[in-house]
Each structure stands twice: as C-alpha cells, then as structure tokens.
Amino acid sequence: GDSVTQMEGPVTLSEEAFLTINCTYTATGYPSLFWYVQYPGEGLQLLLKATKADDKGSNKGFEATYRKETTSFHLEKGSVQVSDSAVYFCALSSAGGTSYGKLTFGQGTILTVHP
Amino acid sequence: DGGITQSPKYLFRKEGQNVTLSCEQNLNHDAMYWYRQDPGQGLRLIYYSQIVNDFQKGDIAEGYSVSREKKESFPLTVTSAQKNPTAFYLCASSTQRGRIGDQPQHFGDGTRLSIL
Numbered sequence: 001g002d003s004v005t006q007m008e009g010p011v012t013l014s015e016e017a018f019l020t021i022n023c024t025y026t027a028t029g030y031p032s033l034f035w036y037v038q039y040p041g042e043g044l045q046l047l048l049k050a051t052k053a054d055d056k057g058s059n060k061g062f063e064a065t066y067r068k069e070t071t072s073f074h075l076e077k078g079s080v081q082v083s084d085s086a087v088y089f090c091a092l093s094s095a096g097g098t099s100y101g102k103l104t105f106g107q108g109t110i111l112t113v114h115p
Numbered sequence: 116d117g118g119i120t121q122s123p124k125y126l127f128r129k130e131g132q133n134v135t136l137s138c139e140q141n142l143n144h145d146a147m148y149w150y151r152q153d154p155g156q157g158l159r160l161i162y163y164s165q166i167v168n169d170f171q172k173g174d175i176a177e178g179y180s181v182s183r184e185k186k187e188s189f190p191l192t193v194t195s196a197q198k199n200p201t202a203f204y205l206c207a208s209s210t211q212r213g214r215i216g217d218q219p220q221h222f223g224d225g226t227r228l229s230i231l
Contacts, residue, residue: 043225044222102160103220106157
C-alpha cells in the first residue's frame with residue numbers, strides 16, 4: 001500500500017536558518033504530493049503541492065520538488081521565521097482505482113524556530 | 116467566507132456513551148473525510164464520502180459511524196465500541212473536479228474528544 005516517511009523531529013532552528021524536512025514515499029502509479037502545515041490547536045492548511053514528476057510547488061518561501069527517481073518531496077525554506085513554528089505533514093494522494101483521492105500522511109515533523 | 120466548521124471544539128464522553136461530532140462545509144465540495152490524529156502518528160482516515168448518501172470505510176472505521184444525508188454535512192458518531200476514543204478529530208472536504216487526487220483537501224479546526 002501507499003506510505004509516506006518523514007524525517008523525525010522535533011527540528012529546532014534559529015531564525016534565518018535554512019530548513020530542510022525530508023519526505024519519501026511509496027506508491028503505485030503517479031500520485032500527487034502535498035505539504036500541509038498545522039499551527040497549534042488548528043486544522044491543517046495546504047502549504048504547497050505538486051502533481052507530476054519534476055514539478056516544483058512553492059508558497060510563502062517554502063519549496064518542494066517532486067522527484068520520481070528518488071521518490072522524494074523534501075520541503076525547503078531558505079530563511080525561517082519564528083512564525084514558521086508548526087507541525088509539517090507530507091502527504092500523497094492516489095488517483096487510481098478505488099482510492100479516489102485518499103490522502104496518506106507522514107507522521108508529521110514539529111518545527112520550532114527561536115529568535 | 117467559505118470553509119469547514121467543526122463543532123464543538125472540545126467534547127467529553129462518559130464511558131459507554133455515544134457522541135456525535137459535527138462537520139459542515141459551504142465550499143460546495145462533493146467529497147468529505149474524517150481523520151483521527153494522535154500524537155506522533157500523523158492522520159488516519161476513518162470514513163470518507165464522495166457523494167450524498169454514500170460513504171466508505173477508511174483505515175480505522177471500527178467503533179465509528181457516519182451519515183451523509185446532505186452535501187454540506189458529514190457528522191461522525193463515536194460509539195461506545197470505540198475503546199480508545201481520546202484524540203483530535205479532523206474533518207476535511209475536497210472538490211471532485213479535474214483529476215481526482217490533484218485536488219487538495221480543506222480542513223476544519225478539529226474537535227478534541229476526551230474521556231471523563
């Protein structure tokens with residue numbers, strides 16, 4: 001079955017540091033890939049997505065590139081801010097068979113950014 | 116503003132009691148989903164519905180039930196058969212237009228359920 005593996009956290013950085021959160025996946029066919037962010041006490045918000053190989057999703061300074069050859073979708077940001085502190089989830093969506101867009105999530109990575 | 120509303124934000128259940136979590140959306144989305152979130156485990160799919168009057172079990176449906184009588188509403192009942200119901204429950208919806216799977220899911224702010 002489909003699965004998503006994220007780097008374990010928590011990740012603690014100083015403001016303006018470079019961020020990478022690794023995400024690899026296992027899936028049949030050609031899934032779409034997503035990064036969601038969750039702030040304390042809230043639901044998930046879509047951060048970015050990519051729907052085919054070599055696509056780059058970007059939003060709010062975050063980027064991730066869909067790498068089919070390495071089955072990866074690593075999240076990066078060049079300079080993090082305190083307001084980026086949150087939990088980040090990598091997810092994939094199957095489009096074939098009976099899966100009907102079902103999302104499979106990684107376990108989440110807690111990011112804390114200090115001033 | 117369009118969005119998903121979950122209520123209540125906090126809910127307490129006594130042993131042997133059924134409780135119902137509300138989820139309403141005004142995004143005109145066909146598909147709706149219920150997830151359970153436990154610390155360090157990500158989100159797990161409980162039930163989903165792609166159309167009114169139809170729904171499918173997800174990965175952890177035991178002890179839960181749903182209905183989809185209206186497009187806007189997808190309530191989740193946590194029954195007494197669910198032995199470990201303490202968790203954060205998230206409802207989501209998505210459009211079914213275009214290639215299914217490309218469309219992101221939109222989430223509510225969740226309901227936190229605890230056992231008294």
